[in-house]
């Protein structure tokens with residue numbers, strides 16, 4: 001079976017002064033795939049995401065999406081079809097849950113500023129559609145009953161779900177999740193697994209960073225391991241778990257499926 005390649009990362013390197021945080025990383029994500037990215041703290045996982053989404057301009061390498069090299073500008077990356085969540089939750093704390101999703105929708109509405117100021121029929125139609133779409137995403141993520149709550153009043157696990165709803169509002173073809181279950185209890189984590197499968201079933205590919213090995217190996221078609229900025233191995237569960245370099249990198253921490261190998265839920 002051949003899958004269409006959505007994301008094609010070639011030789012991405014990110015240096016900060018003398019530190020090479022990401023070193024010559026290649027990675028592909030195909031249509032309909034869920035791909036995992038794991039590695040010890042400080043391995044360069046978030047930096048790699050920042051290189052994919054235009055927050056950082058890679059020192060070397062290219063990031064292509066659907067066959068086109070992406071310019072390193074976050075709004076252009078979003079418009080091309082890549083959305084993300086953040087390891088440190090970035091919601092508008094004093095806006096409602098619904099409003100936060102509407103912000104995510106913004107990149108997809110064609111109505112410009114003038115139209116918004118004049119509040120003409122085009123604007124009203126676009127706004128009604130955006131609200132409908134935002135409410136649908138809140139239903140999908142299980143947050144509809146909290147649409148009018150301020151996001152800062154949501155429990156932590158629900159804030160993570162809201163970040164996902166907001167990312168989905170830009171109609172991505174690829175969703176990047178940076179530690180989506182950090183701070184969640186086991187029950188919320190299982191629900192998050194189901195949510196990721198449901199996202200994939202909508203035709204959205206997923207690239208996910210996690211420390212929770214059970215979560216990763218339950219979900220992912222392939223998993224890549226970053227250690228000190230380098231991708232040392234990539235493959236299925238057996239390939240990754242039996243790799244000596246991976247075991248050494250995690251200082252012998254066993255991949256026994258009991259969950260997190262790292263205790264840093266909050267960063």
Ligand SMILES: Nc1ncnc2c1ncn2[C@@H]1O[C@H](COP(=O)(O)OP(=O)(O)OP(=O)(O)O)[C@@H](O)[C@H]1O
Nearest residue numbers: 016019021039040041042043044045046047048087
């Ligand atoms: N803007 C920056 N300037 C300088 N160094 C940075 C910057 N961003 C990240 N780094 C460094 O790059 C390395 C990789 O950090 P990164 O946050 O990508 O790791 P990570 O794999 O996401 O770790 P964690 O699992 O703890 O989230 C670290 O040594 C970090 O200090």
Ligand SMILES: [Mg+2]
Nearest residue numbers: 045046047087
């Ligand atoms: Mg990180």
